[in-house]
Amino acid sequence: MTAQTEAAQAPDLLYSEAEEDLRSAVRSLLADRADAPTVIAAVESDTPYDLRLWESLAAGIGAAGLLVPEKLGGQGATHREAAVVLEELGRSVVPAPYLTSAVVATEILLALAEDGGPAAALLGELAEGRRTAVLALPFASAPADAAASTTGTLERTVTGVADAAAADVLLVPTAEGLYAVEANGAGVAVRPLVPLDLTRPLATVTLTGATGTLLAEAGPAAEAVGRGLLAGAGLLASEQLGLAEWCLTETVRYTRERHQFNRPVGSFQSLKHRMAQLWLEVVSARAAARNAADALAAGSPDVPLAVAVAQAYCSEVAVHAAEECVQLHGGIGMTWEHPAHLYLKRAKADSIAYGTAGRHREAVAGLVELPAP
Template sequence: MRFAFTEEQEDLRRAVRALVDRGGGPHIPDPEASIAEHDTELWRRLAGEIGAAGLSVPEEFGGIGCGLVESGIVAEELGRRLVAGPFLGSAVISAELLLATDDADARSRLLPGIASGERVVALAWAEPQSWWSTSTCATKARRDGKNWHLTGEKSFVLDGAQADAVLVVAATENGLSLFEVDAAEPAASAPMDLTRPMAELHLHETSARLIGAEGQAAPALTRCLDVAAAALAAENVGAATRWLEETVAYVQVREQFGRAIGSFQAVKHRLADLFVAVESARSLSQAAGWAVATRDDRAAEFAAMAKSFCCETYADVAAEGIQLHGGIGITWEHEAHLHLKRAHSATHLFGTPRRHRERLEDLLGLAGSAAG
């Protein structure tokens, strides 16, 4: 099988890259900053001029109606420059979760704002007790007549402090359910990765609105996990590709013993291994994006493989890049540390590589086979 992008998709890639590259980033945050912040002007242009926020939103809700392949292209290009914006959390993950729920009112109420980029919707799923589980949840939902109230703690809420609305996963007597809460509750956190805004959500009898059927959120969350894994894989490929390019360029000018270190055979071998890994990650990322977009029977398998391999590849590239940059690679003024921190946060978001490999074993029916 030969996978190739259409001319329209390549035009999208070129347009996003041209817009993002104008900033020359990634932006080096203030070392005293306590939270990561969005580049609001860049997001306005991405949403307004290119329509990035509405790529996977159907036209009936004000979107462009393309799909997750196009969203993956944008995620990869934003990853190249470590852009801090609500594309991943709002325009991809939250939008797809809403589309996966059987709630016409929630779709018509929230999706148009997401598609235009004027509204940011965050997803509060992970908890200190369980990370992105599709079966258990410590946050509880209590019903009082027609009203719902939530109590619990949420972590790793992408764009939570900037959100206009938050989708919260909580447990009722009938199972996992999805709720909408007011955006005034989230508090910004201070993550190690200052290129990705995240927040914590503290709920105590917080009023909420049920989205979809009570106790029926698990299938939509499973779909959401696949979407998030594929999008993060694409983002990591973009970041790893550019950082490897920067590293290759630098070893040609950094000298030791009177020679550019890029001329040493050992350095060439290290970079060649990284190049092979990045290109393999790209192929796997594209396969996962296509499978998830088309709802292929093996979409979950490809998503799990892509999340695992692409995250680990980017982490390797980030670490090797710091080593090969030498002293300048450990300064705050250089972008090297941003890649290491972004790779670390991407590794943990929506499940670690180990967790996705375990998920892949379950999907393939291999769990416990070694013991047997």
């Protein structure tokens, strides 16, 4: 292999000008409509989702259709752009069904929409931001669980479905295939749960006598669900990256302003070491998350490995960053009025979403043919 070929295949971890422009637009929207007091107030209410914010993000900016080709009504962008949106959503821990609808459900429908039909029609509605869809599987489902998910019938109860309360359509895998079921239709009950992370509500979905539209037979459905879960796990790393970056930035800012013994607490050597270590972890997490997003965008054969590495690393960095944020903020970090607890809860919840770090390490071990730890 020549040096030119190697350079052509090397992942591009840098942000393009278009990606930075998208980041600026999303960050500006969230700063205006989803600052910390707004998010705290929202999660303390019965309806944490801001439908006007979602409309602005999904349709106004066009974020909901980033992964969808223009011929199907989307923006024709890639996973790299979707990853930038998730970084910003992670920085704000906004209750929004972007990961579940605009990434996982959209990726599933993309796998089934090549020949048109109901999957393509639903995909167009999701891309325009007019509807949302979520996969009716537990939020903890890993990509390796895709084959096992296509079992049972349309009569079922599924616990721990993320963003089900905000969904218009449920994608339900069964032994017959994948069905699209109207969330407010007859025979469908969505019962909210009390999750650790109030910014991403969970629910129990019970289907009793429900009917739906068959999108694909069992074989193609299992492949499509696997593709959706893989994309979800890969881009979840970008959300975790954004969360960790906010925690580090806010902690550095606070320790510069907070004084003890007439000195900024951030000048104490022990705290400097802790924040320097966290900075190293966040930089490494950025590389892992960007590599996963780039591999997904390029359709690389190394996608499973890139995703597994990103999730195995980024989930633990996000938890560590959030823990340090709470601890280094001292007493104020332990209060409900400060948003640090929202970041810790989101990081903890994300650490088991789409597979734990342990399961992803096992996946890495299998892919590189090494004994699992």
